[in-house]
Amino acid sequence: MTMHTRSLGTTGPQVSALGLGCMGMTALYGDADPSESIATVHAALEAGVTLLDTGDFYGMGSNELLIGEALRTAPPARREQALVSVKFGALRDPAGNWTGYDGRPAAVKNFAAYSLQRLGVDHIDVYRLARLDPAVPIEETVGAVAELVEQGYVRHIGLSEVGADTIRRAAATAPITDLQIEYSLISRGIERAVLPTTRELGIAITAYGVLSRGLISGHFSADRQLPATDFRAHAPRFQGENLRHNLGLVEELRKIAEHKGVSVAQIAIAWVLAQGRDIVPLVGARTRERLAESLGALDVTLDAADLAAIERAVPPTAAAGDRYPAAQMAHLEP
Ligand SMILES: NC(=O)c1ccc[n+]([C@@H]2O[C@H](COP(=O)([O-])OP(=O)(O)OC[C@H]3O[C@@H](n4cnc5c(N)ncnc54)[C@H](OP(=O)(O)O)[C@@H]3O)[C@@H](O)[C@H]2O)c1
Numbered sequence: 001m002t003m004h005t006r007s008l009g010t011t012g013p014q015v016s017a018l019g020l021g022c023m024g025m026t027a028l029y030g031d032a033d034p035s036e037s038i039a040t041v042h043a044a045l046e047a048g049v050t051l052l053d054t055g056d057f058y059g060m061g062s063n064e065l066l067i068g069e070a071l072r073t074a075p076p077a078r079r080e081q082a083l084v085s086v087k088f089g090a091l092r093d094p095a096g097n098w099t100g101y102d103g104r105p106a107a108v109k110n111f112a113a114y115s116l117q118r119l120g121v122d123h124i125d126v127y128r129l130a131r132l133d134p135a136v137p138i139e140e141t142v143g144a145v146a147e148l149v150e151q152g153y154v155r156h157i158g159l160s161e162v163g164a165d166t167i168r169r170a171a172a173t174a175p176i177t178d179l180q181i182e183y184s185l186i187s188r189g190i191e192r193a194v195l196p197t198t199r200e201l202g203i204a205i206t207a208y209g210v211l212s213r214g215l216i217s218g219h220f221s222a223d224r225q226l227p228a229t230d231f232r233a234h235a236p237r238f239q240g241e242n243l244r245h246n247l248g249l250v251e252e253l254r255k256i257a258e259h260k261g262v263s264v265a266q267i268a269i270a271w272v273l274a275q276g277r278d279i280v281p282l283v284g285a286r287t288r289e290r291l292a293e294s295l296g297a298l299d300v301t302l303d304a305a306d307l308a309a310i311e312r313a314v315p316p317t318a319a320a321g322d323r324y325p326a327a328q329m330a331h332l333e334p
C-alpha cells in the first residue's frame with residue numbers, strides 16, 4: 001500500500017488520499033468495540049492516514065472522546081500528523097432523536113468549545129456545519145467559523161451536504177477547503193451541479209458513504225439482522241426489494257473485482273479515487289481488518305476499460321431507494 005496525498009482544495013492542507021471516517025466507531029451502525037476502534041485509528045495513522053472525521057453529535061460527544069483517547073495514546077509523531085475534521089450543528093434529544101440543526105454564531109462557538117475539550121486539542125483542523133440551518137443564512141454560520149479561525153481555534157472551514165448556491169455563498173464569505181458529501185458508485189447526484197461548482201471554486205470533496213454504508217462493500221448480505229439503533233435498519237436502500245436489487249448490482253461488481261484479483265470494497269473505493277484528485281474518500285472502517293482492505297484500494301489501478309466495465313455493471317442511476325429516510329432527505333439541498 002502506498003499512501004499518496006491530495007490537497008484539500010486550493011486553500012487547505014495536504015491530506016492522505018484516504019481519510020478515516022470514525023462515525024461507526026460509536027454510533028449509527030450498531031455496536032462497535034471501543035478498543036478495536038482505537039486500534040483502528042492507530043493503525044490508520046501508522047499507515048499514513050492523516051485525516052480523521054467525526055461529528056460532535058455522533059454518540060453525543062462519545063465519538064470525539066474516543067478520537068481524543070486515540071490521539072492521546074498514539075505515538076507523538078503519529079498524533080502530530082493527524083488532522084481532525086469535526087461536524088457540528090445537528091441537534092439530538094436524550095433518546096437520540098434528531099431534532100433539527102443550529103447554525104447560529106453563538107451556538108457555533110459553544111459547540112466548538114465543547115469539541116475542543118472532548119478531543120483534548122487546542123484547535124480543530126476542519127470545522128463544518130453538518131446540515132444547513134434553514135433559519136440562519138450560511139454567511140452567518142461560516143462567518144462565525146471564520147472568527148474561530150482568526151482566534152486560532154479552527155484552521156480551516158468545510159461544508160457538508162449543501163448545494164451549489166450555498167457553496168457559492170459560503171465561498172464568498174471565507175475560504176472553504178472542502179465539501180463533505182455522499183459520493184459512490186450508487187450515489188452520483190453531485191456530478192450534476194455540485195462537483196462542477198466545487199471544481200470551479202477550488203474546493204475539494206471529502207466523499208462519505210463510498211461503500212454506501214457497507215451496502216456495496218461485498219460483505220453485506222440480505223439476511224443480516226440489524227438492531228433498531230442501526231441507521232441501515234431504516235435506510236431505504238437496505239429495505240426489502242430495494243436491498244435485493246442493490247445487492248444484485250454488487251454481484252455484477254464482484255465479477256469485475258474477481259477478474260482483477262481485488263475485493264468488491266476495493267473496486268468501489270478505487271472508483272471514487274479515480275474520479276479526480278480533488279476527491280478524498282472517507283472510509284468508515286471500524287476494525288483493522290476492514291481498514292487494511294480499504295487501504296488496499298490505493299494500489300488498485302483502474303484503466304479506461306475497467307472504469308467502463310464498472311459503469312456498465314452499475315449505471316449511474318441503478319440504485320433502488322433514496323440514500324436517507326424521507327425525514328432526513330428533507331435536510332439535504334438539491
Ligand atoms: N457529512 C455527512 O453528512 C456524513 C454522513 C455520514 C457519514 N459521514 C462521515 O463519513 C464517514 C464514512 O461514512 P460511512 O461510515 O457511512 O461509509 P462507508 O465506508 O460507506 O461505510 C462504512 C461501513 O461499511 C462496512 N464495511 C464493509 N467493508 C468495509 C471496508 N473494507 N472498509 C470500511 N467499511 C466497510 C462497515 O460496516 P460493518 O462494520 O457493519 O460491516 C462500515 O461500518 C463516517 O464515518 C463519517 O465520519 C459524514
